[in-house]
Amino acid sequence: xxxxxxxxxxxxxxxxxxxxxxxxxxxxxxxxxxxxxxxxxxxxxxxxxxxxxxxxxxxxxxxxxxxxxxxxxxxxxxxxxxxxxxxxxxxxxxxxxxxxxxxxxxxxxxxxxxxxxxxxxxxxxxxxxxxxxxxxxxxxxxxxxxxxxxxxxxxxxxxxxxxxxxxxxxxxxxxxxxxxxxxxxxxxxxxxxxxxxxxxxxxxxxxxxxxxxxxxxxxxxxxxxxxxxxxxxxxxxxxxxxxxxxxxxxxxxxxxxxxxxxxxxxxxxxxxxxxxxxxxxxx
Numbered sequence: 001x002x003x004x005x006x007x008x009x010x011x012x013x014x015x016x017x018x019x020x021x022x023x024x025x026x027x028x029x030x031x032x033x034x035x036x037x038x039x040x041x042x043x044x045x046x047x048x049x050x051x052x053x054x055x056x057x058x059x060x061x062x063x064x065x066x067x068x069x070x071x072x073x074x075x076x077x078x079x080x081x082x083x084x085x086x087x088x089x090x091x092x093x094x095x096x097x098x099x100x101x102x103x104x105x106x107x108x109x110x111x112x113x114x115x116x117x118x119x120x121x122x123x124x125x126x127x128x129x130x131x132x133x134x135x136x137x138x139x140x141x142x143x144x145x146x147x148x149x150x151x152x153x154x155x156x157x158x159x160x161x162x163x164x165x166x167x168x169x170x171x172x173x174x175x176x177x178x179x180x181x182x183x184x185x186x187x188x189x190x191x192x193x194x195x196x197x198x199x200x201x202x203x204x205x206x207x208x209x210x211x212x213x214x215x216x217x218x219x220x221x222x223x224x225x226x227x228x229x230x231x232x233x234x235x236x237x238x239x240x241x242x243x244x245x246x247x248x249x250x251x252x253x254x255x256x257x258x259x260x261x262x263x264x265x266x267x268x269x270x271x272x273x274x275x276x277x278x279x280x281x282x283x
Contacts, residue, residue: 183232217243
């Protein structure tokens with residue numbers, strides 16, 4: 001009986017020792033699990049913070065993209081208005097280029113074939129529209145009027161005796177017909193700047209009112225400008241008066257016929273590019 005009791009006690013003790021060991025193992029495992037959970041929680045919170053930062057950046061970038069998308073149309077319009085310099089040095093806005101292309105659709109393929117640069121194309125477009133303006137007027141050429149289209153300008157040369165009396169800068173009434181025709185063309189194209197150039201022959205002049213040929217050439221130009229403005233209602237901001245004296249002769253001043261050719265008033269029509277194509281678009 002005593003032996004049985006001892007064996008039972010020993011079994012209980014051994015059983016208790018095994019349970020405690022397992023308990024310690026479980027406790028260690030629990031500790032490790034808690035530690036891993038804590039580590040995982042910290043990592044999760046760190047990832048969440050990083051994700052929040054990334055999400056904020058994404059939202060910021062999306063906002064910028066949306067803003068840029070909303071501004072695209074406005075930027076496109078603004079860019080069309082800005083002047084651009086081409087490789088050949090020609091300056092034009094994007095809007096002008098578009099209008100120029102529309103005009104060139106009406107130009108013959110033979111002429112277009114010779115346009116190698118933007119400047120060439122622009123010159124062709126302006127020539128086309130100026131020629132159309134001149135052809136629709138009744139400003140016809142005769143032996144005393146010469147009309148020449150040179151690149152972007154129209155040059156109209158009027159003989160001296162059609163506008164002035166000899167050695168005078170006062171415009172005669174006989175000039176009204178030709179100036180009225182000219183004013184009709186100018187008034188139909190508000191895009192034009194108009195330069196009036198006075199030219200004389202080489203014979204010297206000196207009177208109480210006229211100092212020399214410089215004086216005479218400028219006075220004749222201003223007289224024509226005033227007539228265009230006051231009588232034929234050409235806008236003064238379109239007009240430019242200048243004198244060349246005798247220093248740009250057409251021929252040698254060696255006889256009366258040649259001197260008569262050199263005494264002339266040249267009127268140059270020069271389009272303001274952007275205004276010109278804006279006018280063409282509106283027509």
